[in-house]
Amino acid sequence: MVVGGKIQEYGEGGRVLVLDLEVRGHNRTPWYLRGKIGKVERCHGAYPNPESLAYGGTGEPTELLYLVSFQMRDLWDDYEGPEADALQADIFEHWLEPAW
Amino acid sequence: MSDSHGHEHAGMAHDEELGYYAQRVRAMEAVLVEKGVVSGDEVERLVNESEARSPADGARIVARAWVDPEFKNRLLSDAKAAVAELGYLESANLPDVVVAENDEGVHHLVVCTLCSCYPTWLLGRPPDWYKSLTYRARAVRDPRGVMREFGLELEGGVEVRVLDSTADVRYLVLPQRPAGTEGWSEEELARLVTRDSMVGVSRPLAPEPVAA
Numbered sequence: 001m002v003v004g005g006k007i008q009e010y011g012e013g014g015r016v017l018v019l020d021l022e023v024r025g026h027n028r029t030p031w032y033l034r035g036k037i038g039k040v041e042r043c044h045g046a047y048p049n050p051e052s053l054a055y056g057g058t059g060e061p062t063e064l065l066y067l068v069s070f071q072m073r074d075l076w077d078d079y080e081g082p083e084a085d086a087l088q089a090d091i092f093e094h095w096l097e098p099a100w
Numbered sequence: 101m102s103d104s105h106g107h108e109h110a111g112m113a114h115d116e117e118l119g120y121y122a123q124r125v126r127a128m129e130a131v132l133v134e135k136g137v138v139s140g141d142e143v144e145r146l147v148n149e150s151e152a153r154s155p156a157d158g159a160r161i162v163a164r165a166w167v168d169p170e171f172k173n174r175l176l177s178d179a180k181a182a183v184a185e186l187g188y189l190e191s192a193n194l195p196d197v198v199v200a201e202n203d204e205g206v207h208h209l210v211v212c213t214l215c216s217c218y219p220t221w222l223l224g225r226p227p228d229w230y231k232s233l234t235y236r237a238r239a240v241r242d243p244r245g246v247m248r249e250f251g252l253e254l255e256g257g258v259e260v261r262v263l264d265s266t267a268d269v270r271y272l273v274l275p276q277r278p279a280g281t282e283g284w285s286e287e288e289l290a291r292l293v294t295r296d297s298m299v300g301v302s303r304p305l306a307p308e309p310v311a312a
């Protein structure tokens with residue numbers, strides 16, 4: 001599927017791993033989600049890359065942004081709420097990799 | 101920090117009365133204007149735009165969604181286009197918004213752990229607690245505990261979905277319409293919709309207080 005001129009790598013429901021990239025400086029991937037596996041909820045479309053924008057760059061090439069859903073119990077060992085509780089966050093495509 | 105919009109570009113003589121962060125913001129603004137990154141007018145316009153918004157704007161959108169199912173569908177599928185129908189799209193470069201609907205089985209809670217992203221152009225400026233490190237850290241770890249402290253106890257069968265606004269999209273919660281409001285007008289319904297209910301830390305007001 002093509003979104004905003006880009007090929008959407010991950011479809012809804014696809015399992016993805018959040019990478020722990022060695023990006024120095026500003027980025028929009030929270031540390032607590034790195035190395036965690038979630039499920040693609042939706043693709044928001046292409047947005048300028050914040051890692052470039054933050055330093056006066058153009059944000060090009062743009063990156064696809066995905067809403068990824070994680071189970072709370074996969075994030076926190078001591079999570080006491082119901083099993084279905086989830087956390088959803090927006091992650092740029094270059095921070096994701098397919099997971100099984 | 102109610103002082104941050106008292107925008108007297110010429111009147112920087114009062115700096116010694118300002119706190120550390122206010123002075124720092126003034127200094128950064130002065131440098132950015134001097135270097136031509138932004139103009140004073142642009143800063144003024146953006147401040148005015150966000151000051152012109154309040155939770156009453158979000159409440160109007162929620163109330164419309166409650167009475168008009170077709171509007172609700174448009175709001176859920178393309179929030180920007182839907183709110184434009186109500187006249188909320190003056191600037192072209194406003195952040196994208198996704199509306200998350202609560203129902204019997206799902207309750208959404210919004211946070212921004214990386215900074216304090218918030219649908220300001222629909223709700224006005226975020227409350228101080230939303231920007232606090234405590235809320236940002238705890239909302240993603242113990243959302244039910246946080247909601248309990250706001251007075252909201254969810255039933256065990258309701259799934260909690262925390263939305264961490266980590267990037268370009270802002271999230272607005274569409275709370276459930278309170279029971280006992282059948283036949284109410286949009287204006288009456290809007291008065292039940294609180295800021296906190298659109299962030300997800302509480303429910304809309306119960307109908308009694310305003311029905312009286």
